[in-house]
Amino acid sequence: MDRALAEPTARTSRVWVAWLVLASIGLWSGFFGPIQVLLAQQAEAVSPDHKEAVLSLVTGVGAAVSMVLNPVWGAFSDRTVLRVGRRLPWVVGGAGAGAVAMLLLAGAHSVPTMVLAWALAQAGLNAMLAAITAVVPDQVPERERGVVGGVLAIAQTVGVIAGSGVAAATGSIAAGYLTLAAVLVVTTIPYALDSRDVALPRELRPPMRWRAFLRGFWVSPRRHPDYGWAWITRFLMNLGNALLVLYLLYYLTDEVGLADDAAESAVFTLTAVYGVTTVITAYLGGRWSDRMGRRKVFVIWSGIVTAVALQLFALVPTLPAAYVAAVVLGIGFGTYTAVDFALITQVLPAAGDRAKDLGVINIANTLPQVLAPVVAAGVIGAGLGYRGLYTLAALVSVLGSVLVVRIRGVA
Numbered sequence: 001m002d003r004a005l006a007e008p009t010a011r012t013s014r015v016w017v018a019w020l021v022l023a024s025i026g027l028w029s030g031f032f033g034p035i036q037v038l039l040a041q042q043a044e045a046v047s048p049d050h051k052e053a054v055l056s057l058v059t060g061v062g063a064a065v066s067m068v069l070n071p072v073w074g075a076f077s078d079r080t081v082l083r084v085g086r087r088l089p090w091v092v093g094g095a096g097a098g099a100v101a102m103l104l105l106a107g108a109h110s111v112p113t114m115v116l117a118w119a120l121a122q123a124g125l126n127a128m129l130a131a132i133t134a135v136v137p138d139q140v141p142e143r144e145r146g147v148v149g150g151v152l153a154i155a156q157t158v159g160v161i162a163g164s165g166v167a168a169a170t171g172s173i174a175a176g177y178l179t180l181a182a183v184l185v186v187t188t189i190p191y192a193l194d195s196r197d198v199a200l201p202r203e204l205r206p207p208m209r210w211r212a213f214l215r216g217f218w219v220s221p222r223r224h225p226d227y228g229w230a231w232i233t234r235f236l237m238n239l240g241n242a243l244l245v246l247y248l249l250y251y252l253t254d255e256v257g258l259a260d261d262a263a264e265s266a267v268f269t270l271t272a273v274y275g276v277t278t279v280i281t282a283y284l285g286g287r288w289s290d291r292m293g294r295r296k297v298f299v300i301w302s303g304i305v306t307a308v309a310l311q312l313f314a315l316v317p318t319l320p321a322a323y324v325a326a327v328v329l330g331i332g333f334g335t336y337t338a339v340d341f342a343l344i345t346q347v348l349p350a351a352g353d354r355a356k357d358l359g360v361i362n363i364a365n366t367l368p369q370v371l372a373p374v375v376a377a378g379v380i381g382a383g384l385g386y387r388g389l390y391t392l393a394a395l396v397s398v399l400g401s402v403l404v405v406r407i408r409g410v411a
Helices: 014-046 048-079 088-106 111-139 142-169 173-193 210-215 225-245 248-255 260-292 296-315 319-345 351-381 385-406
Strands: none
Touching: 014 048, 014 088, 014 111, 014 142, 014 173, 014 248, 014 260, 048 088, 048 111, 048 351, 088 111, 088 173, 111 142, 111 319, 111 351, 142 173, 142 260, 142 319, 225 296, 225 319, 225 351, 225 385, 248 260, 248 385, 260 296, 260 319, 296 319, 296 385, 319 351, 351 385
16 A cells, blocks of 8 residues: 555654644634634624624634535545645645735724635635644554644644733734734744655546545445544534633623623633643643553543533632633543544544545534534523533533443444
């Protein structure tokens, strides 16, 4: 089998992992700086009386774009036969498109412009995400994927913190977006210069038949049950997390009772506390999982711990309790992010479709962002408030973690 499609066996280079981590930090900064702070601020500036509706519209459309394009970009990445490799062109092109979108967001002063610019950002960033995710099964052997999944979870957490910090510290919405654009480009350059991507020989690329290409996005759960259960469990866990993250700023102002400036600062500090905990548990959990050769037990317990944190947010709406909950959430979700990623790479149906199949899995990350505003509006509109919303998130997280026992091909 050609090296591009073979299961990797060589030990992973630490330098290459470092460049991958750096690019991932820029990528996640681009995602979460806007999601956690800038888009909420911008929605309030554009339409102060309808800020929740505007934020829901912008993030919902962006998540829908992400849900569709992530597997599509992944499928085209799988078919790319350029000399520089299958994944690198999509990393570089996605970073460039994402940076342009940030520039457009910096000058957005209306709801339609916000919607279009954030949709472009999601299109570019998801091209980059699809490629970066696929390089792990391309180049990392199974025995090391827990650790690599752990450091990529750390990169995601650092990116979330950096994105939120940039958004809170730059002093204006426009400056926040411009800084994020610069961060995205600068952090991608080292990986672009040393990607070690493996080119797919032209003769191994299947002929392009659009009907078969489109049918390929449906992965039968009957033929690949482990892959189907992995998708469901990830969807549920991410739905629980999305219900918390998307409305965190409003939770702090409306439920905890913080002033706007204090709430914005608290979003950053809570994210930092969560991030430090996640950094520790993601690496340790991934390493421990690799040594034991087991994945499912870590996923189950991480979901239960995450639910405890969500219940703390629900039942004790104070800032000190929120900090405790952030620590507990970091323990649970850090371990989950590292180990579940390793688990998923072990249930992919075909080597030739790695990026596409991981893109379909990534729908389980983005679809909750589409559904979370709808679910949240229904729960809060029914008078259940944030207590009801975060209790529901806890129940969903427990269900998502427990269902991992249905996966048979991974210990």
